Amino acid sequence: MKLNVKYFGMIAEWAGSENGQLDFSGTSVVELRSEIEKRIPGLNSSSYQIAVNRVIATDEAIITLGDEIAILPPFAGG
């Protein structure tokens, strides 16, 4: 399924865009995590959270067609 993904902060820079489409064949957030880490170099050594439909999701949460995904890093700057 095709998922719309929003990237924030430096992850958007690594992804090359703030909005992307991802072809995803898995079902859970943990699978999505490894899929995205394959595509975005540097992400696997970073800490970030995944939100599904604007709620921070656990690794076990199930992803279905049409879900809105957001990849959120913490920001340090102040």
Next chain:
Amino acid sequence: MRYARHIALNEVGESGQQKLLNAKVLVIGAGGLGCPALQYLAASGVGTIGIVDGDTVDESNLHRQILYTTSDVGRLKAEAAKERLKALNPNVSINIYPENLRAENALEIVCDYGFVIDGTDNFVARYLVNDACVKLNKSFVYGAIHKFEGQVSVFNFNGGPTYRCLFPENPQQSQVPNCAEVGVLGVLPGVIGTLQATEVIKLILGIGEPLSGKLKLINLLTNSEQIISFSRNEEQVSKAMKIDLSESYTDESCAAPESIHPNELAEWIKQNRSINILDVREAHEIPKLNHPNVISIPLGQIPHRAAEIPTDKQLVVICQHGIRSQHALEFMKQYNFPNQLINLEGGMAAFHHHTSTL
């Protein structure tokens, strides 16, 4: 009447304004986020405001840290901010802590306040703010920025989630972007710091819907805003509760160089603590520091004389106002010195001022 337009609001009124006057808010970090937050808290009549910041004003701060003027460059931010806020509203009492928040002082400083604003600029400090607030059961308003984007949330409010519930892992030092000086749009911390002040004022007044359990995301370039929800994670809360601050944070020095207040250096010298001192001023600059382990290398000569810098002890780098020494530290950071590098805040001018008034 200073607060007439507040009192005219049904949601504030006389009683709300009195709540503000009775409130005590601690602002940790008087930088990009802290400046606008402080300005609005003081203007709004928050009765007691604490400011924690050990840095001095650098010229490169002025494009966003709006409490400071050109003539404040080199001064302690906490002192310059207090002066400015007192001029804005003399009825407000301002306590300053011209030092960085550390594991050893965090609980003592935070415990005197009802609410905290996190305006720090690195992850070590942010986790420390969280852990201290969780231990002391204080609500705190988080704000953080990156280039054109900001995040705001209210943590540990009425049993709500904490910073660790949102971001459980403290990012590795290698991925801490603030240490690698990324740019930031000057107005961005103005927007985010003002939202932090707004949330604190709402908490004090008990009005509206606080951003508890909600992370507000703002992108000033695209004008997009959204709110992400998250919930409390008891495991992460008890982790913060159990952490021994003095043990967990001392080994975790950020890649950003640390600094020391003149009083603390005076204390170290009195205790004969084993340190080396690098003076990066020109030979003619006075007062000199009276210490057996001083080595003098003017800033401009550091690159080709780096091999002369001793590495066997903690190294305190000094200059006249704490600016050149900071530049020297930034330069030396690239060379991975094995010893800890420490900047003397405010330089010898501040050291002389403080030690002559002791």
